[in-house]
Amino acid sequence: MDLATLLPFLVNVIVGGLVLGFVYAIIALGYTMVYGVLQLINFAHSEVFVTGAVVGFEVFRILAPNPMNGYLKLLIALVSAMLISGGLNVLIERLAYRPLRNAPKLVPLITAIGVSLILQDVLRVIEGFQGRFDLTYTLPDAFGVKFCAAESSCVGVGNFLRTIGVDLQVKDVILIVVALLSLTVLNYVVNRTRLGKAIRAVAQDRVTAGLMGIDSNLMISATFLIGGALGGISGVLYGMKVGTLNAYSGFEPGLVAFTAAVLGGIGSIPGAVLGGLLIGVIQKLVSVMSVLGDLVGSKNLATIDDSYSKMGAFVVLVLILIFKPTGLLGKSNTEKV
């Protein structure tokens, strides 16, 4: 085995892993932000995210015959998904979690699982009324074009990727661009704006934030709105990436993204991004293990196929919980006196 075959392989793993990882990162942010303000694992986030995916599906489906620009359709899909998922998340908090604000932590956690199950069936019923179960995205043709397919249109990075055999479609690039934009905006809102500072103050010490004149309920709602909107974005991106999904499709990526949030340190925004990207790459690596096995001539490796890829994420989760329960960028909860 030589470098010439291994290099494109590794680059493919990393690029493909990052594409997947960005989706996980955006989902993970929804878990981590809510955890940050309420110390609650919002298990309903996987359905908030699937709701975004369903909204995206509907927008692309309804707009399919419309000759408008594909990117405009994408924008409409993203904005609709953000609004609906964000609004849904705010509603969930208001109806299901706020009445339990002072209950023992286990109670809202169980409620969250309940909300998750209810939403799965609500989504199924809504689509079922229209005779659909599996939803297949009808993306604009331009999104399926291989990035840099024609040599003449390739320059710079694109050309480099093509020559080393990286297989990217336009939609993958869209996905990375949308994810990076979302992260940039989120970073600005959280770190630079009055709203973001108030949310961080509430996350750290709700009572004292009240003494600063901050309405903590309003900030908690704002957090659910932002987390839900990110869920909406990630839903559309996920739908574009996997192509076909249904009302129950949120569970697995939700769990993987939750793992990513724990890996990075739950409650930490940079942690969620780092965790998402790492998990994406790890999954990709496991899923191509058989290819690597062929490359290096190992029969054992060659038997590890794609179906093991989720296991990779959960092995990481177990290891993290054993050796560094606070996650990579998380802080310990021990209070300084």
Add this chain to the structure above:
Amino acid sequence: MPEATLHRTPTTTEMLALTDVHTYYGHIHALKGISMTVNEGEIVALIGGNGAGKTTTLRTVSGMMKPKHGTLTYQGQNAAGIPAHIIMGRGMSHVPEGRRIFKDLTVRENLEVGGYTVTDKALIEQRIQEGFGFFPRLKEREHQLGGTMSGGEQQMLAIARALMVNPKLLLLDEPSMGLSPLFVEAIFDIIVKLNRERGMTILLVEQNANMALEVAHRAYVMQTGEIKLSGKASDIAQDESVRKAYLGDD
């Protein structure tokens, strides 16, 4: 310091009035009918031992706790049970027990959050600079996380943060707790300065009764949820029982 330069003459307009206020922690009857007033321009000290109800009194005033009975008025308006974030928007500031600065926000961000109800950005910046003027140490630590500072620095930050709204009424809970004598001196200087130069009304809870009575106009002595004694700070400081209990006299 001579009396005349120390004290601005307070008015007799009531800034804060509590009448027969009862507050509970669950089933624990923490305040058993507190009546007290704070006039505009006054420094009023609230002294007493551990568990006397001093902190609970401040928490009730600032809306962190809801009184079960009694009346509480702030600037002539009912303030009983109004949530803290609303009362704080009406010119009150509370430096809570244990400082409670935001450990994962920088010094500057702590101050910005303190000025949350101030919408004019230029005014926020002006007040941050004023805070740095009061506590030059904070300027040196501007971009450091609050949690990484020493106790004394955190206390400075907690006070500077409360001053971001230029409050009419400042509630201070144990500003000298755990501080070195040098810091205590500096903080009491600032309390006096705020009162004398800005006419800020201050309700001061202190275990360091000597210091508190030195700077206050009037004082209330609390014991097990009740007010045992009240009067001019200088008179309280001479009171035999107070001297024995709180001022370290044998």
